[in-house]
Amino acid sequence: MIPSTDARRTGNLRQTRAPEQAVAMNKPVKTAAELIAMALAELKVHADGPDGIEISVLRDGDSWEFRASADEATIAKPGYPESVMMLVQIGDHLSKQYDVKG
Secondary structure, three states, X not given: OEEOOOOOOOOOEEOOOOHHXXXXXXXXXXXXXXXXXXHHHHHHHHXXXXXXXXXXXXXXXXXXXXXXXXXXXXXXXXXXXXXXXXXXXXXXXXXXXXXXXX
16 A cells, blocks of 8 residues: 555555555576575585485476485485485475576
8 A cells, every 4th residue: 555645635545456466576587407506505504414315306386396316325324314304495495585497
């Protein structure tokens, strides 16, 4: 709502648009490779996990999330479960900030 400035002075506030007509702000768009690179950088800072974790971007309609995969040896290494949990948190954070291209 904004202050009324019309000559009729029909009230101090007038609604500029109905709530259902609100304009959705577009999030910046990144490629899957850019998002994965961002996730890997964050993982290196926040988790002491093993090398060999493969990250992919899984799209679901208008949303997306990261998926982790690794071979049996990597999965068995200390820090793998914590790295996957951290990846989920990183993906949740990034998916609120960025859309994925393609």
